[in-house]
Amino acid sequence: MRHAAILLALFAVSPALGDDALTFLGVLNGRDIVVELTDGVTGPVVGRYTYRDTGGDIPLLAVSHGDGGIVLNEEAPCDESTCKTDDEGKAVDPPLAAVWELTYDGEEYIATGTRTTLDGKPKSAPLKLEVLAWRTLDASEEITPFGLHDRSASMSFDDAVPLNWASAPYEMQLLDTTLDEGLDDHVGEANFVYVTDPRTKFAFPRVTGFDDGSPVDKVNAILSEQHGRMNLSAFDCLAFRYATYGKGEYMAEMGGTLGDYDSEQVSLSYASPRLVSWVQSGSLWCTGAHPYNHVDSYTFDLETGKPLDLAKVFSAWVPREWGAAVDEVADAKAVAANPDGFYWGPSAGLMAYVRDNIPSDLFDAELESECMGPEAIAEHLDIRFADGNAVVFTLSGFPHVASVCNGDLFSAPMDEVSQFLGKGAAEYFPGAL
Incomplete structure (x- = not known):
């Protein structure tokens, strides 16, 4: 053998x-x-x-x-x-x-x-x-202590790098630990608990049962993997005490901590036998000039095990060329020929709906101009789902000082945004429309 x-x-x-x-x-x-x-x-x-x-x-x-x-x-x-x-x-x-x-x-x-x-x-x-x-060893992997560690670090942000026993036994063994379990709760179509790795201290959800009795294996595989990748990121910060891992004389005060992952807030907003949505927020800082101030939403398709393609639910989620005007939707054939040459975001109609329904006291005049301009909405609007088959419109990805724009805007019942939905919405939310 x-x-x-x-x-x-x-x-x-x-x-x-x-x-x-x-x-x-x-x-x-x-x-x-x-x-x-x-x-x-x-x-x-x-x-x-x-x-x-x-x-x-x-x-x-x-x-x-x-x-x-x-x-x-x-x-x-x-x-x-x-x-x-x-x-x-x-x-x-x-x-x-x-x-x-x-x-x-x-x-x-x-x-x-x-x-x-x-x-x-x-x-x-x-x-x-x-x-x-x-x-x-991967063909591109350095046979050095840095190369071994860097592969683990890449798993924390790159879902394309496999995190499983076959390709990552070191990481999987490290992540295989007893988790502290919180109280049972309910959201969407599921009962759930928050579990905490006592080493990294932030809580992450696990589903304990669906209302219709569906198995929970797929959803918990997703949640466990994403929890593990976050833990690896925290461990990466903890390891940034060594020159071999890149710590230089100008970064002597950085690293050796959890990078504030121990203050990260993770909240499950929706779970069903087809979808799971959650939001992560905090201010992470391990290296670099600025902390990562964020409010990030995640929605995964349980059938594919990957982030949900919002275009499957929203017909108003459309492709554009980078730098294109908000009303310039890319040609479908061009997108099919070069998928990486475009980004997806809200249509002009959905953008108008969002602007018209933002609470009047959410931003002052200066922030509204910065956070809610056409380009800002086109590039930073995101969607997740919440209890009661609600759609949550949120902004994410604004960097540095502009991170004050990040956060939830408002939520709306799914039947109120039916004009923006595609044929696939009924597949993911049967009986909601």
């Missing part, structure tokens, strides 16, 4: 095999850890590890490997004097915390050895790491 072959070849040079990364479970100083190490087939053995009770990767830098043995340097968090990177963002002489010395047993799939600290009087702790799983 290829699995066994890779395990037997761990840390050995074998051009016949590809590059793989193995996930190990172990205990260090009484705390459970998850470790990922590359196999050393065509490059150095590098890795990372994290404590399961906190999250946040720690880089393991290559020193040497061969004949079943491996030596790694564990990086230490850096400060103003040691957070040094070159022009390409690569770490320069990062501080070190410890040395890992391991021997791998290819028959038992176990690595044993010691971790010896480098600060003050050296202290050694035993290590016993057992193989949990392996994955093939």
Whole structure:
């Protein structure tokens, strides 16, 4: 079996095999850890590890490997004097915390050895790491501690990067933890609870049952994955204490926190056997010049497991070329030939409806001009769904100072916006029209 072959070849040079990364479970100083190490087939053995009770990767830098043995340097968090990177963002002489010395047993799939600290009087702790799983490295993935961590970080914002046991065993093992559960509640056509990962502290919904008895597997797979991706983003901020992960001398005060994910607010607004909608809001800041002040709405189609294409529900959700006037709807054939060359948003009629129904006290004159101009509505209007088959019109994506525009505008019963609905609306909301 290829699995066994890779395990037997761990840390050995074998051009016949590809590059793989193995996930190990172990205990260090009484705390459970998850470790990922590359196999050393065509490059150095590098890795990372994290404590399961906190999250946040720690880089393991290559020193040497061969004949079943491996030596790694564990990086230490850096400060103003040691957070040094070159022009390409690569770490320069990062501080070190410890040395890992391991021997791998290819028959038992176990690595044993010691971790010896480098600060003050050296202290050694035993290590016993057992193989949990392996994955093939992506073709574009750097075989470096940064490359391993960066792949996890990309999962937090890119749904196209798979988050499952086959392709991401390290991340899935880290996310597999006991969640605190809140009180039962009801919205739309579902009972639900909020669950909280005690490490990241923000609550995220799970559906406990639908009114018609439909299974909850699909909706909870979506909610669990999105919760997990948010956790990975928080862990990414927590790991931004190391020069190898890009922390430089000008960013010495950043990172090492949850990036304010622990203050993030997530609210389920609608759930049915076909759709689930929620809203996330807060002010996140880990790196960069500005915090991410946001009120973001999400609606997923349970059949596809992907974000709902609003054009399936609203005939008034139309494509435009970037920079086009609001009344210039793109030709359907042109859109089909080049889908990425257009963006979708409200038709001129739907925009007029939204402007006419905004509460008069929502914006002052200056903000109304900035937040509710034609281009602003065309680019930033979003829609989610709420209890009672209501449509919530909201603004999102305004950056920096303009983020004051982000937020809900108003909601309307679905039958009041029937002129903007398409044939697919009845499929997603049977009996509502």
